[in-house]
Amino acid sequence: MxxxxxxxxxxxxxxxxxxxxxxxxxxxxxxxxxxxxxxxxxxxxxxxxxxxxxxxxxxxxxxxxxxxxxxxxxxxxxxxxxxxxxxxxxxxxxxxxxxxxxxxxxxxxxxxxxxxxxxxxxxxxxxxxxxxxxxxxxxxxxxxxxxxxxxxxxxxxxxxxxxxxxxxxxxxxxxxxxxxxxxxxxxxxxxxxxxxxxxxxxxxxxSKSSMTLATGKRAYYTQREMTLPQAYDYASGVMVENMLAQDACEGIGAFIEKRAPEWQDA
Incomplete structure (x- = not known):
């Protein structure tokens, strides 16, 4: 086989x-x-x-x-x-x-x-x-x-x-x-x-942004091995970088404008 x-x-x-x-x-x-x-x-x-x-x-x-x-x-x-x-x-x-x-x-x-x-x-x-x-x-x-x-x-x-x-x-x-x-x-x-x-x-x-999913999955498994203060420091940094991403801008804009987001996976 x-x-x-x-x-x-x-x-x-x-x-x-x-x-x-x-x-x-x-x-x-x-x-x-x-x-x-x-x-x-x-x-x-x-x-x-x-x-x-x-x-x-x-x-x-x-x-x-x-x-x-x-x-x-x-x-x-x-x-x-x-x-x-x-x-x-x-x-x-x-x-x-x-x-x-x-x-x-x-x-x-x-x-x-x-x-x-x-x-x-x-x-x-x-x-x-x-x-x-x-x-x-x-x-x-x-x-x-x-x-x-x-x-x-x-x-x-x-x-x-x-x-x-x-x-x-x-x-x-x-x-x-x-x-x-x-x-x-x-x-x-x-x-x-x-x-x-x-x-x-x-x-x-x-149906979600693949960039967002990859960011979240990596962050989840990384933070769970840390102490609580370390985890919050790390996750805060991830959130900052994620907020700057194109799909986050698109997703938030789409939510405010009450329309479906158009993901670029970036």
Missing amino acids: TTSDILIRNLNAQGILRLTLNDVARRNALSEAMLAALGQAFEDAASDPAVRVIVLAANGPAFCAGHDLKEMTAGRAHKDGGKAYFAKVMSLCAGVMQGIVNCPKPVIAEVTGVATAAGCQLVASCDLAIAADTALFSTPGVHIGLFCSTPMVALSRNVADKHAMEMLLTGDMTQADRAAEIGLVNRAVAPDLLEETAMELARKIA
Whole structure:
């Protein structure tokens, strides 16, 4: 199976890029090939002015089963017991997750089926997530003697500590409605409404100035790692620069004049 087969790209006229995980036989596991395909797709989208919003979806009964454990186990055959190989895969995975956060385009996860371990991490790394109400989420590493340490990074930045620790320490499945309650996903909807709900959200966001969206996304993830005074100093500077931008001038003018804005994305 080629890279283009395991990850399907489809860009519509509204600037919504659908990336669809398509390695159904392996439950869309984050194999080396899948990680490489995702990394390249987000890198390409980041610099493509035609892309305004990204929807990450999946074919098959599983959204993503996490790392390919058969592939990982095969890595143990190396002379070092797989240490260098494991480090390589973890680095690839961390790069993809950070690529989603650093991508200037908003990323929406459209989750059907099961999202486990690094698959749950993938959902948590996206800016927004809409799930089918039949979807399930878990960080089940404790069941096999492997704590979900890297999924923990994204999970702990989305849900409160006690909810994150419960998922990490028990490995239990979390129902979609509970995932929405604790903030892992925005909402859970009937499976037949999933794609349209995610696309409606994508269309709403795509109608905004891409300059404004990129500015806001970057500022959000930057300020949350700061102290409160640092965050306000930083955000104030961002607001000043944003106010000077062409689209801010246009948007404010359009609001005052009671007309639709004409974005220049600048």
